[in-house]
Amino acid sequence: MPQTATANILTILETDFSGVVEEWLGTQVKEGVKRSDLFSDSESRAQNQELLKAFTKGIRAGVVNEEFSLDDDEWEDLRAVLADVSKERVGRGVTPTEMATFVLALKAPLFKRLEAMTDVESGKLISDVLMVTRLVDAFAIYTNEIFIGERDQIIERQRQEMLELSTPVVELWDRVLTLPLIGTLDSARAQEVMENLLQTILERQAEVVIMDITGVGTVDTQVAQHLLRAAAAVRLMGAECIISGISPMIAQTMVQLGIDVGTVSTRSSIRTALADALQKVGYVIKTSEVS
Amino acid sequence: MTSINLVENALLVSIQDDVTDTEIVELQDTLSNRIAKENVKGVILDISSLEIVDTFVGRVIAQLAGISKLLAAETYVVGMRPAVAVTLVELGMYLPETRTALSLTHALTQLRRA
Secondary structure, eight states, X not given: OOOSHHHHHHHHHHHSHHHHHHHHHHHHHHTTOOOTTTSOXXXXXXXXXXXXXXXXXXXXXXXXTTBOOTTSGGGHHHHHHHHHHHHHXXXXXXXXXXXXXXXXXXXXXXXXXXXXXXXGGGTHHHHHHHHHHHHHHHHHHHHHHHHHHHHHHHHHHHHHHHHHHTSOOEEEETTXXXXXXXXXXXXXXXXXXXXXXXXXXXXXXXXXXXEEEEEEOOOOHHHHHHHHXXXXXXXXXXXXXXXXXXXXXXXXXXXXXTOOOTTOEEOSSHHHHHHHHHHHTTOOOOOOOOO | OOEEEEETTEXXXXXXXXXXXXXXXXXXXXXXXXXXXXXXXXXXXXXXXXXXOOHHHHHHHHHHHHHHXXXXXXXXXXXXXXXXXXXXXXXXXXXXXXXXXXXXHHHHHHHHHO
């Protein structure tokens, strides 16, 4: 009979691998964390098998004198499989609790088998159980870490995408750009907007830029400051800036706040701004006479 | 090295990125003399190779433009890079008295029109 708890666990995993997988799946069903709405049966079975294989490999090589650390090289396989599975699960909308319980469900089949193979009287069972618990807990904690990391990445990516989406620079005509601003204009966005805009001016050699603020809810001194700074930078590059979409309400607020737009042209609608911009670059809008 | 060339009745001044403070002061001198002597219609300051500006360079640009203007030459600053524009604005140097153009071509077109 094997001596150490690790050896006992290994024996179980090596001799009764598929039994453990099946019971692990069974426990997941029992604890209500098997999302059959998100994963097909065969898919979750394959995932479980792969995880357990990597887990076994880790125990075989990575536990020395009943000590282990999931950061060691021996556990690389498990970390890799786990990263894949977690990514997959985060993407499909599994909750953190479900993810942790999913791993912890592995305890039940292991405990049951340990109990069956150990002589309860000897009191060795407790130390075996403790070892399994430590292993599976470390596994679960690591899972959670991956899970949260993956979520953070998704959030960061979405934030980036939103930032990019919210600051499109559109070429309306030869040498005429427009920048429809929507929502709130905080410092981070203003910075992004400005860099984006100046780069596009350089690329397209644009002479006029229409900054449309129809979609900006409120204009306070800070927002106005950002707009005027952008306009100043545009002018330094050698292009001209028209701020359009100033509603009567915003015009009143700006005057009450004492905001001076200086030499920057302002228009009430993007329509008049466009006509103005086209004229500046040498085009005229004319209605065709239908005979 | 910073060079001054005559292009279509205008002086084209290309400021290089490695320009030193002494060179820039000398440039003011040379430029003002040449404007007076050659009786040019305009001055174009090409700063497209400038990657880094500080308040000193910003002030010098404004001064060069101011000098040329006093000597009755229309002055354009051309080719400012986006990063430079952002920096100048952040430093609070809006250069309100200075005319700007996207490129040499744009500045020449505007000079011809005038």
